[in-house]
Amino acid sequence: MDGDPVTLSSTSRLRPWHRWAFLFCLGALAHPGLGFLPFGAMELAPAPVAPQVRVGPSVLAGDLAMLATETRRALRAGADFVHLDVFDGNWIKGAFTFGPMVVRALRRHEPKAYLDVHLCVTQPAQYLDELAKAGASRVLLHFEALDRSPAVAKAAAQLAHQLGMEVGLALAPQTHLDSDVLEAAESFDAVLAMTVTPGFGGQAFMHEVLPKVHQLREAFPHKSLEVDGGITVRTAALAAAAGANEAVAGTAVFGAKDLRRAIRDLRKSLERS
Numbered sequence: 001m002d003g004d005p006v007t008l009s010s011t012s013r014l015r016p017w018h019r020w021a022f023l024f025c026l027g028a029l030a031h032p033g034l035g036f037l038p039f040g041a042m043e044l045a046p047a048p049v050a051p052q053v054r055v056g057p058s059v060l061a062g063d064l065a066m067l068a069t070e071t072r073r074a075l076r077a078g079a080d081f082v083h084l085d086v087f088d089g090n091w092i093k094g095a096f097t098f099g100p101m102v103v104r105a106l107r108r109h110e111p112k113a114y115l116d117v118h119l120c121v122t123q124p125a126q127y128l129d130e131l132a133k134a135g136a137s138r139v140l141l142h143f144e145a146l147d148r149s150p151a152v153a154k155a156a157a158q159l160a161h162q163l164g165m166e167v168g169l170a171l172a173p174q175t176h177l178d179s180d181v182l183e184a185a186e187s188f189d190a191v192l193a194m195t196v197t198p199g200f201g202g203q204a205f206m207h208e209v210l211p212k213v214h215q216l217r218e219a220f221p222h223k224s225l226e227v228d229g230g231i232t233v234r235t236a237a238l239a240a241a242a243g244a245n246e247a248v249a250g251t252a253v254f255g256a257k258d259l260r261r262a263i264r265d266l267r268k269s270l271e272r273s
């Protein structure tokens with residue numbers, strides 16, 4: 001009937017070439033890449049990407065002599081990634097764990113795992129090449145070890161990206177969010193707010209870091225924001241309420257009788273907030 005709204009079924013009443021023209025225009029309208037059409041202005045803006053909630057056990061709290069077994073245990077229990085603390089004995093005096101060779105050895109056991117490598121070392125950029133070859137998925141570099149310089153931090157982030165890794169900017173609890181830190185963070189995929197002084201597991205969560213987590217979330221609504229240190233079901237909820245979407249937990253996971261339940265409960269805490 002004349003004046004009917006045009007529907008797909010009504011194309012059957014069109015002449016064949018009209019029908020093709022109609023379908024072409026409809027397809028062009030739906031195609032986001034065809035900017036040459038006046039309808040380009042109707043393209044949808046990309047939806048904001050909400051940072052994903054993720055839980056990553058810190059193997060420092062597991063049996064380090066059984067690194068591959070502990071990693072597998074955590075992944076099978078539902079961990080989204082595994083957090084590996086690389087200490088060089090220098091940046092944190094006396095704290096020494098392992099380096100790229102061990103990351104490489106672990107990668108052979110876990111070809112698909114997301115390996116989150118936290119570098120508590122002096123001059124972290126010198127390890128990027130080796131860590132990329134070793135199979136690190138993401139490296140976390142301390143602002144305090146990058147001369148507290150946005151330029152040095154940016155160069156290190158660019159190098160990590162060129163080498164094919166994601167990169168996060170790690171901040172010690174005492175580091176305030178000044179304009180240098182905010183400028184540096186722009187170049188990174190993620191920010192790690194340490195909620196204990198880096199060095200060892202089993203420390204108490206530092207509540208005074210929460211305002212910084214909140215400021216970071218306000219400054220970077222779409223960046224991944226990780227917290228690490230003293231994370232429990234309760235502190236994970238506080239950190240998530242402040243804006244964190246990723247939690248690293250050592251004792252709360254490896255100290256639990258039921259790893260699966262521990263990881264599930266931590267994830268629920270992050271999701272609920």
Ligand SMILES: O=C(CO)[C@@H](O)[C@H](O)COP(=O)(O)O
Nearest residue numbers: 198199200201202230250251
């Ligand atoms: O890097 C560190 C400590 O330096 C952390 O990754 C800890 O290993 C976390 O352990 P818990 O505080 O969860 O026991």
